[in-house]
Amino acid sequence: MLLQQRGEQRVTVWTINPGFEGKITNRGINYGCQIVMSVLQNRLFDIKIPDISGIKHTNALHQLQYNIDSVTIRNVNLPDMSIILVPNMGLKVAMSNGYIETNGNWLIKSKIFRTHGTVKAQINNIAISFFLKFGKDNTGRPTVSITDCASYISKLHIYVSGKASWLYNLIIRWHEPSLRRYLNDKICLELQEILSEKINPFLQTMPVTKKIDKYVGIDYSLTSPPAVGKDSVTLPLKGEFYNLLHHTNVPFSAPPLDFLVDHGRMLYIGFSEYFFNSAGYAFNSVGDLSINITDDMLPTNSRIHLDTATIGTLIPQVKKMYPIMKMKLHLVSDSAPSVALLADKIILTTSGDIYAFAILPNSTLAPLFNIKLNAQITTTIGIKGDKITGQLTLDRVQLSLKKSHIGSFQVNCLQTAIDFLVSIVILPRINAALDDGYPLPLIGHFKLSNLIVQPHKNFLLFATDLSYT
Known part of the structure; x- marks a missing residue:
């Protein structure tokens, strides 16, 4: 039996009764959210991580000039997702165990030496949560908005290779908190942009x-x-x-x-x-x-x-x-x-x-x-x-x-x-x-x-x- 009609105790609340009604089940919702997450995963490859440069004064080496550039994301995995339907509110989406890997170059120099190498970051246990709300525009098409977006990076491992990498590891530690904040903010911004640039324009293709x-x-x-x-x-x-x-x-x-x-x-x-x-x-x-x-x-x-x-x-x-x-x-x-x-x-x-x-x-x-x-x-x-x-x-x-x-x-x-x-x-x-x-x-x-x-x-x-x- 595919369905049963609701009993009289259930009250239909449409002000205008629909002649045609679609119900998307959990399977359909999960499938749709997987498509969104796939788009997000591909978009994360395009994140432009800004170069990091600066000057650090030390007692031993006096003034150090450093630079990290050409940082690119080479691997992204967003494996685990859960969706909770909140009646009359929206969808609560949570993703865990995300993984991002980046590659880049580093350079350090002072008055007495100059050296360089590569830097690799492994960002583990990324957690993302947000709330999806549905609406209707003035053409009668559905709309989607995101609220309460939060991203959390549990583990950030940075590996530096090359001569004097021990020194560069010290410098990296100074910037690790700001890198975490940047990535956390960027993930939620990417989700908002996916909605505005991809999902809602896509919903506009629904023929009314x-x-x-x-x-x-x-x-x-x-x-x-x-x-x-x-x-x-x-x-x-x-x-x-x-x-x-x-x-x-x-x-x-x-x-x-x-x-x-x-x-x-x-x-x-x-x-x-x-x-x-x-x-x-x-x-x-x-x-x-x-x-x-x-x-x-x-x-x-x-x-x-x-x-x-x-x-x-x-x-x-x-x-x-x-x-x-x-x-x-x-x-x-x-x-x-x-x-x-x-x-x-x-x-x-x-x-x-x-x-x-x-x-x-x-x-x-x-x-x-x-x-x-x-x-x-x-x-x-x-x-x-x-x-x-x-x-x-x-x-x-x-x-x-x-x-x-x-x-x-x-x-x-x-x-x-x-x-x-x-x-x-x-x-x-x-x-x-x-x-x-x-x-x-x-x-x-x-x-x-x-x-x-x-x-x-x-x-x-x-x-x-x-x-x-």
């Missing part, structure tokens, strides 16, 4: 709107800042399809969307019925849910043809009034389709009108009849790449006669023909568009893997791992 076609888009903006719970970070997204030309409010609200996860995957994505029903509303509002059907759209080997001869075998007056003519059907929805998410399946119900015409020799249309259609369709939802896809399979169609221009007839005689047209002509065209998919709000370079899909009552669940490429 996606254009489906020239008429319809999806709003994936955050409805509130990411929320940290005891075992996951929740991203509540609006998850609404909308009319690009005339953005109006959907005439229904999103129900609370709240679910538990079992932590077998890095990311759990919940789609509420609102997400899918807003799609039906948006496409219906732009007049996209209509189709004209003519005989040339049928398979070439079809035994059923859309002409007055074929339909006339079912309704004789059609053939009598309009002999040997092609026909045209105009199918248009009369309301937005509705999706019901059940525990074991997904049901789409839709209704509309079928207007039947005979195509006269002069290409004008002669109205024949108008039929009311109600259809129930089983829907299969999946994910392909970074898109959500779907496939529709017809369950049943109910017909009723609304108006006839050819006299009365029993509409049930058209049942087989209409079932055939819906299954062979209409659904394949819709399925082709659904198979192209609708984009998910994935941040750049992340891919989904090990996907599981489960329908639940009132919401659909995707459980997936993430990979960064």
